[in-house]
Amino acid sequence: xxxxxxxxxxxxxxxxxxxxxxxxxxxxxxxxxxxxxxxxxxxxxxxxxxxxxxxxxxxxxxxxxxxxxxxxxxxxxxxxxxxxxxxxxxxxxxxxxxxxxxxxxxxxxxxxxxxxxxxxxxxxxxxxxxxxxxxxxxxxxxxxxxxxxxxxxxxxxxxxxxxxxxxxxxxxxxxxxxxxxxxxxxxxxxxxx
Amino acid sequence: xxxxxxxxxxxxxxxxxxxxxxxxxxxxxxxxxxxxxxxxxxxxxxxxxxxxxxxxxxxxxxxxxxxxxxxxxxxxxxxxxxxxxxxxxxxxxxxxxxxxxxxxxxxxxxxxxxxxxxxxxxxxxxxxxxxxxxxxxxxxxxxxxxxxxxxxxxxxxxxxxxxxxxxxxxxxxxxxxxxxxxxxxxxxxxxxx
Numbered sequence: 293x294x295x296x297x298x299x300x301x302x303x304x305x306x307x308x309x310x311x312x313x314x315x316x317x318x319x320x321x322x323x324x325x326x327x328x329x330x331x332x333x334x335x336x337x338x339x340x341x342x343x344x345x346x347x348x349x350x351x352x353x354x355x356x357x358x359x360x361x362x363x364x365x366x367x368x369x370x371x372x373x374x375x376x377x378x379x380x381x382x383x384x385x386x387x388x389x390x391x392x393x394x395x396x397x398x399x400x401x402x403x404x405x406x407x408x409x410x411x412x413x414x415x416x417x418x419x420x421x422x423x424x425x426x427x428x429x430x431x432x433x434x435x436x437x438x439x440x441x442x443x444x445x446x447x448x449x450x451x452x453x454x455x456x457x458x459x460x461x462x463x464x465x466x467x468x469x470x471x472x473x474x475x476x477x478x479x480x481x482x483x484x485x
Numbered sequence: 486x487x488x489x490x491x492x493x494x495x496x497x498x499x500x501x502x503x504x505x506x507x508x509x510x511x512x513x514x515x516x517x518x519x520x521x522x523x524x525x526x527x528x529x530x531x532x533x534x535x536x537x538x539x540x541x542x543x544x545x546x547x548x549x550x551x552x553x554x555x556x557x558x559x560x561x562x563x564x565x566x567x568x569x570x571x572x573x574x575x576x577x578x579x580x581x582x583x584x585x586x587x588x589x590x591x592x593x594x595x596x597x598x599x600x601x602x603x604x605x606x607x608x609x610x611x612x613x614x615x616x617x618x619x620x621x622x623x624x625x626x627x628x629x630x631x632x633x634x635x636x637x638x639x640x641x642x643x644x645x646x647x648x649x650x651x652x653x654x655x656x657x658x659x660x661x662x663x664x665x666x667x668x669x670x671x672x673x674x675x676x677x678x
Binding site: 313314315316317371374396397428432433434435437438441442444445447448449451452453455456468471472474475476477478479480481482483 | 506507508509510564567589590621625626627628630631634635637638640641642644645646648649661664665667668669670671672673674675676
């Protein structure tokens with residue numbers, strides 16, 4: 293097996309263990325065991341446990357970006373793009389719940405040297421949502437709200453799915469996103485005719 | 486110091502350590518050290534590390550309930566109550582960020598015998614929000630939406646605040662709640678006159 297393949301295996305094993313026990317409680321030995329190599333051999337592929345966390349965070353971030361970037365780059369109505377971006381985000385969470393949990397929670401354990409880069413990756417992802425929202429406001433499709441809070445609201449809903457969404461449940465990520473988007477887009481209050 | 490006071494100290498120390506390192510990476514010895522007693526003495530006050538996690542989760546749940554129950558029990562417009570419930574929840578997160586993080590994330594580490602009770606406490610809290618939403622729909626104030634998703638949306642926004650809200654930032658919990666509530670209540674889309 294190529295060295296990069298072994299590294300991928302180590303990242304995958306680390307993601308499973310980090311999401312189950314937390315980063316700090318996971319040992320290098322456990323990660324090596326999960327892949328069937330000795331701890332010493334692990335260091336032929338990665339420098340540290342922190343590097344495995346960093347790789348996991350970057351890979352998860354890239355997965356979210358790959359799902360949402362094409363939608364952000366379209367030019368159709370912003371509302372429809374926001375609904376599909378929400379669905380795409382929840383689908384990534386649904387397909388890789390352990391990776392999402394590590395990306396969303398364990399990243400705080402990153403040491404300072406990796407942390408700034410991880411924050412930049414997260415920011416690049418959030419910028420995709422910010423772009424859709426800004427274009428919606430500029431086109432007069434969305435109300436001129438505090439755009440930071442629109443982004444935070446959409447991210448809160450999309451991210452929190454890692455806590456409750458079950459892929460074997462009755463609703464697909466798209467159906468979940470449709471229900472949330474209906475509330476966000478049209479509002480909770482009934483209008484008087 | 487009374488035994489109950491020492492137990493409270495142990496729960497507080499456990500909350501700080503669990504939120505920082507995660508439940509599994511925190512040892513009984515570290516919790517005892519933080520309070521200035523020997524590990525052996527800790528067992529005079531609690532049976533296990535799991536009992537400390539359970540106490541922390543129940544206390545946090547009770548704090549959320551105490552903040553929101555009076556609002557849920559009022560009879561005024563549901564929208565105004567939902568806005569204030571959101572503010573009250575974010576205020577609890579802001580005042581006890583470590584306790585909120587343990588309640589929202591680490592509770593999954595609870596062993597089965599404590600887990601069912603913790604889920605019941607969470608459910609009792611969510612029922613308060615469900616009541617406000619149901620009353621809003623029944624009064625014709627809210628649209629007849631899927632109420633479970635309204636509750637999930639409000640909880641997502643309120644809970645995710647533990648990840649980004651900084652008590653030393655420019656906005657109070659009430660101001661944050663107002664911005665989110667405006668979007669949730671009135672919707673993102675601009676209406677045609």
